[in-house]
Amino acid sequence: MWRRVYLPTGREGLVPLAFVFADTTAVKVTDTVAVLEEAGRRYWAPRRHRTIHQGITARDYGQAVPVVVTTLEQLTEHGVGAAVWRRLGRAGEQTLTAALNSPDADALYRGQAARADAEEQAAPCR
Template identity: 50%
Template sequence: MPAMLLEVDRVNEPVDDLTAKLRRYHDWFGLLAPKADPAREKAARGAAVHDFRLWSRIYPATGREGYVPVAFVFTGKTAEQRESRMRRLEQAACGYFAGAPYPWAGFTAVDYHQAVPVVVAELERIIADPAGAAGKVWRRLGREEWQTPGEALDNPDGERLYLMQWKEAHRRREEREAAEREAQRPVCTQCGTGFTDERRQQTTRSSWPGEWDGLCGPCAQEAADRARAERVARCEAEESAAREAAEAEVKKGRGLFGRRR
């Protein structure tokens, strides 16, 4: 880990004092850096907010959500007293390390970006473990299991889970919207086939209803071809009738002229 703030406790301070330390850490992490724009900091979301904070000018990036982690190492007294102390600190300081739920229904991920990751250990446990401080001797406040430092500071329920849940929510929304669009898809009044997206756009492009807007593409094409053929046949019939009428007039004229002679 790039940095960690360490507090050693011999089980001789009031838990309220330990909680006050975490409160001061949390408040200090919220301080703006010199010349930082408060409006931009307020508008920032997620990890971007830390770019405007003083702590990011002093400590390296943690590589995880949240502020620089704080570790409490307890030693002395009995194991029961140390355990009780850790539990009381966990209850009293929850508001500083627990993170915040994302404000969307169905999301179980936790936003740790403005939380102080707090891990606790016992010096006696560290000494007894062959791996020392690198072993499973740390417990993240808010969890039950003892883990390695990296495991304890990891956030499997944080941003990674949020991105997975966001993608899943986005997929479900697209499916729901597609189902709604499908339910509203027009159906051909002639053959009962649903309109294609292209045909649907064609029929809704104009505010004026078209002659065959109730028909799907193939049926509309057939209707158009049939209407065109009928117009051609009608025109040909009219031309033929006009030609026959003209020829009849010519014959009639010739007959009248012949009688006068």
């Protein structure tokens, strides 16, 4: 149903989910985010690619829900385009676009797999 209602964004993974905390303390936000990260890991975390190649570090975000968090205070002070978003599983704050992008995803995988294939083809048969 999502694919018919929402146009493709070009990003891997499912529709993003944002939590904006308001009228709370930094400690409560930190504690809540820690619970979200631990309890929801199977939903937001990327998976390893299934491959025969060694050394593939790219991740598969195909079934991952991108979850980002911030506070209303940060949005009010800095604006929605500022580096106020934190994606679960990552350290530090980023812009929303950077938080939703996955530089360790399919593009990286295609490059790593192509290099591994080329190395395999160039290696002498044993």
